Amino acid sequence: MGRIEVTYWIRPEPGDTPDAFARRLAREQTVELPEGGYPVRLDAASVGVVESVTKAGGSEWQAVISYAAALADGVPQLLNLAFGNASLLGAVRLRDIRVPAGLRTIVPGPRFGVGGLRRLIGRDGPILLSAAKPIGLDAQELAARCAALARGGIDLIKDDHGLSDQRSAPFDERVARCVDAVERANRETGARSLFLPNVTAPIDVLGARVERARELGCRAIVVSPFLAGLDTVRWLAQTGDMVVVTHPAFGGATSTTDQGVEPRFRFGALLRLLGADGVIVIGAEGRFPVTQLEVRTVIEGLREPRDGTPASLPILGGGVDVVRAPRWAADYGPDVGLLVGGSLYAQGDLEAAARRLVSAVRAETGGERV
């Protein structure tokens, strides 16, 4: 079945050795008992194997530990195996998880990927996204905004990620009206824009929301995995026939210089492995304190060759405006999404603002309907 290969950065205390640290880590993540506290035969069957320990610079070392594939029978246990107790240890950062082909059933990767998404919306070049917002408007008002954005040429129009099933705009009514608004706009423009409902929900109603979205004709959905649970992405990718886009809400503050999950993996490769077709990535220069370098590494995690797993579409958000969008489209494109919200709304006439944005981006980078 092959083995699961996990890469860590470790920082042994003075007096400890990197090899001893890595061996303790391999036990902590599996038998969780010191040597001698478990039957010897488990050393081969269950304990992680330290594959390599190499100096990474400063007081940090890179350790690669492999685990038997049979130890992980689902996303929660895969993440537990890789980083459950380790997340609490300090001095350990998770860099990457590589799974053997035999585990594709539990981490399926994107079902549509960039190519499948493009076929759905019939669009080359950068993909433009915006959100129907804000929370507090009723379903009709939100649908009117969807219509304006679709007529203005936005490809993917998503629920704002705070829209759930509040009385101000209940899920069923909102999704029905927004899907309808975008379809009417498509008939006018000839485009194939899509509306993406937010299916982030309590676990006992998630299934019903997804089913309802499907019945209403949705071909794509958005979910916040750090709120709904990471396995939600896998489940949506595996059981749905809809494009899955993720939002990073509640995902912050998970990595520091000496512990946590590296942004490249947490906001990039991990979501791709789980099955996200599109991943909203916080861009630099906006409202959030991320660097260009961090953005690039996250995008790399979504795109780099990875055992045949399709690439996910990086969708830059978090303060992308009409000035930055064309530049970023050129820098990161053509396989990139640009999520523009507040700066369109600030211009008053949403349809005209969307049209200006679309023209500016297409002028810079192309991207015709295909």
Place this chain on the structure above:
Amino acid sequence: MGRIEVTYWIRPEPGDTPDAFARRLAREQTVELPEGGYPVRLDAASVGVVESVTKAGGSEWQAVISYAAALADGVPQLLNLAFGNASLLGAVRLRDIRVPAGLRTIVPGPRFGVGGLRRLIGRDGPILLSAAKPIGLDAQELAARCAALARGGIDLIKDDHGLSDQRSAPFDERVARCVDAVERANRETGARSLFLPNVTAPIDVLGARVERARELGCRAIVVSPFLAGLDTVRWLAQTGDMVVVTHPAFGGATSTTDQGVEPRFRFGALLRLLGADGVIVIGAEGRFPVTQLEVRTVIEGLREPRDGTPASLPILGGGVDVVRAPRWAADYGPDVGLLVGGSLYAQGDLEAAARRLVSAVRAETGGERV
């Protein structure tokens, strides 16, 4: 319906004012649009209200922002409202969430609490826990360990948190055998020890695991909410008739000096609000780098008076041994659980080791069967 009150620590940049920062935060978490970008009526209905901003020391300020209860219709959206985008902002830490009585349906608090748990197991004084481990043993071997621990006087014997449904010890067989082993031991000893299966699972099989545990006679379960999703705890508390104990796996690296969720809330009050009857808390002096002060604040979050919400049982783990256990029982008891694993296994004869531990703790603190 009342309002949701969220307390943050904020750290405005030089040149910014704490009040302006707090107002931006209140919009970021709700309308997510700058002033002027949304209808004025939403200021009252949807935007968070800055209730107070007070100096906290250094460059930090404490801000209390209230949100209309109607904005949150479930755990994911409550957490999103309180800290979704804010988690990505940097310079903001989440300290606490207070919910009005009208939201008890979405954050129910513990169903059993410490009192209900004591009635189930018939035990005064500190509650002793251990784990059936390690991963890789078969169901019979794990059940034999359960029997030894129960005969030795351990009150709650849980699955190791890495045990899921692996072929080495499939869930159904393992739980059936372990429940049976503990019940047999109870008939010998006259005690009412319980076996707690780990129900952490992919979202589409979680329900079946819980149902199976119930059918097999389990009265308590353990779950890792940072792996399975935080709303899992709420769902288990609300729909189950079993005591819910949480494990902190994958929950680390979530707070730094300038962002994240304060440990007191994340590992304490939050899990209590969601409905955890018992919360495994990483103790100091063990394998994990937490301070006594941090442990005390987490315990405080589980116990302090909180609008009538029952207290959750703090369960100290992560390196509690036979030397520390009696001292901690005295320091933190009597309403405390002590989870002792590795140091019992290291002694070879598990039943005798458990008996010595129980005697040492009872000698220090009492705790008779009632």
